[in-house]
Amino acid sequence: MQAQKKVGVLDRIQLLGRSAIDTIASLGDAAIFLVLSLIGRRGPGKHFRLLIKQIYFVGVLSLPIIMVSGLFIGMIMALQGYNILISYASSEAVGQVVALSLLRELGPVVTGLLFAGRAGSALTAEIGNMKASEQLSGLETIGVDPLKYVIAPRLLAGFISMPLLSTIFVVVGIWGGAMVAVDWLGVFDGSYWGNMQSSVRFGYDVLNGFIKGLVFAFVATWIAVYQGYSCEATSVGISKATTKTVVYGSLAILGLDFILTALMFGEI
Amino acid sequence: MNNRALEITVGLFVLAGILAFALLAFKVSGLTLGQNNSGTYKVTAYFDSVEGLKVRSRISFAGVTIGKVTSIAIDPEKYQAKVTMEISDTANYLPADSTALIYTAGLLGEKYIGFSLGGDEEVLKNGSVIKDTQSSLVLEDLINKFVMGSDDSGKDIAKQLGTLNDTLKELINKKPSVVN
Numbered sequence: 001m002q003a004q005k006k007v008g009v010l011d012r013i014q015l016l017g018r019s020a021i022d023t024i025a026s027l028g029d030a031a032i033f034l035v036l037s038l039i040g041r042r043g044p045g046k047h048f049r050l051l052i053k054q055i056y057f058v059g060v061l062s063l064p065i066i067m068v069s070g071l072f073i074g075m076i077m078a079l080q081g082y083n084i085l086i087s088y089a090s091s092e093a094v095g096q097v098v099a100l101s102l103l104r105e106l107g108p109v110v111t112g113l114l115f116a117g118r119a120g121s122a123l124t125a126e127i128g129n130m131k132a133s134e135q136l137s138g139l140e141t142i143g144v145d146p147l148k149y150v151i152a153p154r155l156l157a158g159f160i161s162m163p164l165l166s167t168i169f170v171v172v173g174i175w176g177g178a179m180v181a182v183d184w185l186g187v188f189d190g191s192y193w194g195n196m197q198s199s200v201r202f203g204y205d206v207l208n209g210f211i212k213g214l215v216f217a218f219v220a221t222w223i224a225v226y227q228g229y230s231c232e233a234t235s236v237g238i239s240k241a242t243t244k245t246v247v248y249g250s251l252a253i254l255g256l257d258f259i260l261t262a263l264m265f266g267e268i
Numbered sequence: 269m270n271n272r273a274l275e276i277t278v279g280l281f282v283l284a285g286i287l288a289f290a291l292l293a294f295k296v297s298g299l300t301l302g303q304n305n306s307g308t309y310k311v312t313a314y315f316d317s318v319e320g321l322k323v324r325s326r327i328s329f330a331g332v333t334i335g336k337v338t339s340i341a342i343d344p345e346k347y348q349a350k351v352t353m354e355i356s357d358t359a360n361y362l363p364a365d366s367t368a369l370i371y372t373a374g375l376l377g378e379k380y381i382g383f384s385l386g387g388d389e390e391v392l393k394n395g396s397v398i399k400d401t402q403s404s405l406v407l408e409d410l411i412n413k414f415v416m417g418s419d420d421s422g423k424d425i426a427k428q429l430g431t432l433n434d435t436l437k438e439l440i441n442k443k444p445s446v447v448n
Contacts, residue, residue, distance in 0.1 A: 049271075052274065052275055052278050053274065055278045055281070055282075056274050056277060056278050056281075059278070059281055060277050060278060060281045063281065099296055103292070103296070160282075161281075163285070164281065164282065164284070164285025164286075164288075165285070167285055167288040167289045167292065168284060168285060168288045170288070170292060171288040171291050171292060174296060193295070196296055197295075197296065197297065200296050200297040201297060202292075202293055202297035205297065206292050206293060206296070206297050210289070
């Protein structure tokens with residue numbers, strides 16, 4: 001039997017320090033990685049085809065899950081909102097409840113979470129696989145920068161796709177809400193849309209929601225691509241990185257959402 | 269999938285996104301182009317109490333929105349609330365002696381300013397001050413007077429009741445103003 005080494009207080013403090021340094025180092029690493037892949041790209045036209053292809057994989061293929069979730073969430077909002085508002089005899093306000101909650105919070109946040117789960121994990125696994133099968137180092141050998149050829153199109157595709165997805169999510173949700181409230185529950189058509197229009201402000205609610213979508217797209221894609229690029233090149237490493245993408249991505253989105261909400265809607 | 273089909277799908281996706289954004293802008297937020305191009309004029313009114321009124325509350329005449337409140341402040345000399353409002357240039361027919369009243373949309377709804385017509389030949393213009401105003405109805409005050417029964421209660425309560433009655437009548441007669 002091997003005698004277990006006693007772990008002293010100093011050792012623990014050292015461990016804490018090391019993990020702090022590691023965390024900060026990996027944050028810096030991720031930032032350098034982002035800057036290197038986005039800045040100094042020569043001729044964006046050259047990789048335009050790659051970008052289109054990635055928008056297809058990241059954006060278009062995410063459409064079904066986004067649209068179905070949006071539809072159901074809008075319907076649920078309308079049903080719940082109606083049931084509560086009817087007890088105050090103000091069921092006409094269900095339109096603004098659905099529109100505002102979708103525009104300000106649910107649209108960007110739920111799209112971000114779904115995006116991190118579907119597109120993010122796929123990106124991480126794909127890039128991790130490339131690394132494991134030494135395609136990335138192969139590219140470097142033949143003089144192609146993998147950051148420009150593999151990473152940059154994926155990053156840009158994420159930045160472009162997610163705000164679009166979140167906008168589509170909101171529209172489908174509002175339409176689903178109208179279906180439940182107007183067609184099934186019998187709220188007057190004019191008051192559903194009229195209340196919505198009088199309470200939703202374009203420069204405030206719509207644009208702030210869109211900005212949230214942009215920020216979440218940035219964070220979720222960045223985390224996904226960085227995890228794939230820096231993962232251990234083994235099957236265990238890839239699966240760990242994929243898990244990390246979903247966990248870190250979701251937490252970052254929810255945390256940032258609180259900060260953004262406090263900044264945008266905190267004081268009215 | 270060949271390149272052309274792929275590019276077409278991506279194009280459709282981007283188009284759907286832009287369309288959705290436009291839909292949000294026009295159908296959901298009711299943004300109308302050129303709304304800010306038409307000019308406005310500013311009018312000031314002094315109220316004893318503007319309880320519940322907010323900046324950006326709407327100004328309505330005959331139930332139609334014609335402007336919005338731009339600032340609410342205390343006038344330290346008059347001890348009154350000074351409300352500045354912006355009224356659209358197209359609403360240039362309000363007589364100068366019109367009364368500005370603070371109404372409530374629905375019984376619990378938000379406060380807004382409504383105009384009741386005067387008879388003057390002159391109309392309100394930029395910089396006008398509205399002389400006749402009626403403050404917002406504070407339910408707590410009314411209830412307080414009922415419960416406590418102030419000294420000269422008779423007259424006071426009768427007056428307040430009259431106001432309440434008028435307001436209620438107007439509320440009942442008026443169509444819900446939130447419905448556009």
